[in-house]
Amino acid sequence: MRIDIFTLFPEMFAGVLSSSILGKAREKELVDFHVTNFRDFSESKHGTVDDTPYGGGGGMVLKPEPLFRAVEALAGEKKPRVILMCPQGVPYNQKLAEELAQEEHLVFICGHYEGYDERIREHLVTDEISIGDYVLTGGELAAMVVIDSVVRLQPGALGNQTSAVEDSFSTGLLEYPHYTRPAEFRGWRVPDILLSGHHANIERWRLKESLRRTKARRPDLLAKLELTDEMKKLLAELEQEQNM
Numbered sequence: 001m002r003i004d005i006f007t008l009f010p011e012m013f014a015g016v017l018s019s020s021i022l023g024k025a026r027e028k029e030l031v032d033f034h035v036t037n038f039r040d041f042s043e044s045k046h047g048t049v050d051d052t053p054y055g056g057g058g059g060m061v062l063k064p065e066p067l068f069r070a071v072e073a074l075a076g077e078k079k080p081r082v083i084l085m086c087p088q089g090v091p092y093n094q095k096l097a098e099e100l101a102q103e104e105h106l107v108f109i110c111g112h113y114e115g116y117d118e119r120i121r122e123h124l125v126t127d128e129i130s131i132g133d134y135v136l137t138g139g140e141l142a143a144m145v146v147i148d149s150v151v152r153l154q155p156g157a158l159g160n161q162t163s164a165v166e167d168s169f170s171t172g173l174l175e176y177p178h179y180t181r182p183a184e185f186r187g188w189r190v191p192d193i194l195l196s197g198h199h200a201n202i203e204r205w206r207l208k209e210s211l212r213r214t215k216a217r218r219p220d221l222l223a224k225l226e227l228t229d230e231m232k233k234l235l236a237e238l239e240q241e242q243n244m
């Protein structure tokens with residue numbers, strides 16, 4: 001997969017794209033990152049990429065030319081997905097991550113101004129994505145979030161110890177509590193069930209704790225779930241425990 005990123009702050013990406021899972025995915029050639037400063041595509045000698053809005057009002061608007069020129073310079077046989085990171089975009093989620101992970105070539109546009117000239121949206125961009133209802137200083141961190149979640153889904157990116165599929169957001173439940181050595185720390189013991197080696201009981205305990213946590217923190221996720229008989233039984237047990 002090739003990922004192009006157009007930004008005015010390319011230096012923001014250096015650490016993130018060369019560390020940890022993303023760095024390894026690059027070494028394994030699962031992904032090929034290209035970060036470009038679209039100011040390089042400005043036609044003015046001052047490298048102007050924004051201007052005041054027609055119709056007045058505050059703030060600056062990103063001009064169309066530099067971005068059109070930058071994206072069109074990506075001579076490629078197939079038209080890539082051109083993703084505009086913006087607060088007005090489609091709310092990002094794991095389903096969209098899985099869809100983007102299938103693409104051969106993704107292009108991200110990160111802005112910093114009050115907005116983009118609408119002709120960018122209408123004629124250059126295929127997708128607009130927001131990562132949530134809070135205001136960031138720019139689209140760069142948002143692009144990193146999307147890239148991180150897409151690259152980890154590339155086959156071979158996570159190695160064999162963890163599988164992307166099992167991820168809680170894919171099962172629809174929040175994760176159960178995790179423990180590791182020591183079995184007792186400052187008097188706080190690991191639940192005996194986890195030391196029992198009884199795998200069926202451990203799986204049951206983990207599912208029950210996932211249900212307990214999801215019910216308490218994200219009832220909205222629980223409401224969306226197709227409950228199995230076992231889940232219904234465990235939820236009934238949780239109800240009883242709460243009413244005791």
Ligand SMILES: O=C(NCc1ccc(CNCc2ncc[nH]2)cc1)c1csc2nc[nH]c(=O)c12
Nearest residue numbers: 085086087130131132134135136137138139142
């Ligand atoms: O570029 C992003 N943010 C920078 C930013 C913040 C505020 C405004 C101005 N918008 C208000 C407005 N429009 C018109 C007048 N005033 C524009 C851009 C961003 C990309 S994805 C994402 N996902 C979640 N949150 C985000 O901020 C983002």
